[in-house]
Amino acid sequence: MRVALFVTCVNDAVYPSTGIATVRLLERLGVEVDFPEAQTCCGQPQFNTGYRAQTEPLVRRTAAVFEGYEYVVTPSGSCAAMVRQHYPKIGDASAASLASRTYELTEFLVDVLQVTDVGAYFPHTVTYHPSCHGLRMLGLGDRPRRLLEAVDGLELRELPGADECCGFGGTFALKNSDVSTAMGQDKVNNAVSTGADVLCGADNSCLMHIGGVLRREEAPLRALHLADILASTREEPLV
Structure with missing residues (x-):
């Protein structure tokens, strides 16, 4: 292969x-x-x-x-x-x-590869944001959630309004900054309401936008890509 x-x-x-x-x-x-x-x-x-x-x-x-x-x-x-x-x-x-x-x-x-349990270990509470392209264009469905649910030590919490856009949208965030910021704020408010330690996603472009709002708000959670969680093990904790 x-x-x-x-x-x-x-x-x-x-x-x-x-x-x-x-x-x-x-x-x-x-x-x-x-x-x-x-x-x-x-x-x-x-x-x-x-x-x-x-x-x-x-x-x-x-x-x-x-x-x-x-x-x-x-x-x-x-x-x-x-x-x-x-x-x-x-x-x-x-x-x-x-x-x-x-x-x-x-x-x-x-x-x-037909795997969901990849041998990961991540002892944190996590909420998952499905980005628009993955959700609507690729139809990723529950694949990311199935992978997260199989991670040892991870507690997955439901994100309210998970299917709503975070407001990034590439150049949309530049051309419509006020609307983009408001959408990002809504996403952050929903994420904070879960009480999770980490907001996880499969697109760093979205996480960059959400993470910016998190930092400005000094919110008590961080944005992290799904790959970083799945790559983390007891022997090699990457995060």
Whole structure:
């Protein structure tokens, strides 16, 4: 099984620990992971802002970088949705091929490796925020929750309004900052009401937005990517 890690721009630049956690987790499960160093942006910001012409070269480049891998795994529902939903419409046959081989991390664990108990240990109370792309475009369903429920020591608490957008939405947060901030505040209020220690998600772009509100409010919980939790064990606690 040849697996490539598609780390994404946000993780590479701001949250490299999530990429490291993803590799540790997959290797612990017996997967050999490659990291093609030529990978760059998948083109989602440009495409979502309406710049299709500027997106097309990035689509072709990304398809070429990941050519030949049986599976491409990413800890980002947002970028996975870009490749899966839009690459076949934008690019050529190689882009469509990449779309068929690209998996968000929880999909790969549950559907391909067919595991939910990954041997993780995380002795904290956690509430889970499903990001819009994972929830609506990829249809991740209960996969992330099943993985969290199998973590030793973890207590999962229900997030009120879990299916509501956090307000990030990429360039939406820049163009509509007041609305974005208000939506983020609603999400934080709901998360705090659970009494959890950690707000978990599968997209660091959303967690960056929510985490910013948490820090400004000095709220008593932190935002953390699902991969960081699943990679943590008794022997190697990563968080």
